Amino acid sequence: MSSDYLKNQTRPTPAAVRKTKIVCTIGPSTSSRKMIWKLAEEGMNVARLNMSHGDHSSHKKTIDLVKEYNAQFDEKVIAIMLDTKGPEARSGDVPKPIILKEGQEFSFTIQRGVSTHDTVSVNYDDFVNDVEAGDILLVDGGMMSLVVKSKTKDTVKCQVIDGGELKSRRHLNVRGKSATLPSITGWLLFMSS
Template sequence: MSNPRRKTKIVCTIGPSTSSREMIWKLAETGMNVARLNMSHGDHASHKKTIDLVKEYNAQFEDKVIAIMLDTKGPEVRSGDVPKPIMLKEGQEFNFTIKRGVSSENTVSVNYDDFVNDVEVGDILLVDGGMMSLAVKSKSKDLVKCQVIDGGELKSRRHLNVRGKSATLPSITDKDWEDIKFGVDNQVDFYAVSFVKDAEVVHELKDYLRSCGADIHVIVKIESADSIPNLHSIISASDGDK
């Protein structure tokens, strides 16, 4: 008796350790349904190689077997690069600056020029998905002074957000649009759109895809509390949620 068609799909992120022809074939043969390209990492040349290999695998069959999903980086606020991890200890002062390239024991850069404007004294900054937290004590033109509440090891390019608030970043960044155009040119099957806050971003992307004549489905990623009030309209506008 044949097995019923599996409704749950297996999505595999293709990175440096899985981007070879041999590994993509192995993943496909063992159940991969979707090859995910994480646009937060890698470049268009490496992702193009993956796309070509997946299409080469699919060419063996009459029907497409493995779909290709392009996952946008989205609007993120991140700390800068540090030569080595910085240990944050409870009670110590630690600062974030919008000046580029700053890295010391008590101050690091952030990648977002409006960071100082978006935070207020008393706000709680969550670092690396809440692994660390800091209270904002004061701010100046280019510096936010904090006190560590929950310490930890601060590594390069950690995600930053303010508890209960969101940064005033565009829903689709310039980098995202470049990646989306790359996906159109290479005929991917899905976009996974990061940090979707409302349905407008989905409509904007779908309008663009229609103007290109691209048959690409849009999956939304619900990643913050800001999405909750608009959840129903977001899901209705999209082709699925993640």
């Protein structure tokens, strides 16, 4: 599809309003002023922000840039879509992927900022309360699995069943159990303030 075709589609006359929309997910490689302007000129109708990634300041910067664009161009308004994450438990940030091997002991802790070869933090304070010895912990949609061996007041000690590469912010859940996660996330509270 040529950009001339898209340009002709971005400024419809009132009699021929386009009903389909072009939604662009804005991330680190597309969040600059220059790139947002280019996407808008090529037909973007909606700037989507994935709130599961990034931080408050980067999302605020993107929102401000879209608002700046909207203030300059009355004939073309870019909507902002916030894709908010639901309640979830995730592993913390790791500087480089941690290789988990079958039989290895590995721990998850509710202490923030922990990342070693055998322990990583979890973003969910009740994680320790939601698991019991014998539970199967699934990581990254089941790509890796661990069995819970024991727990302390702030750490869950596991043994790796199915290994793999543990990267930052991987989804965690316990097979057959529901977590007692809060339904309102910090992002929603931030965006409503």
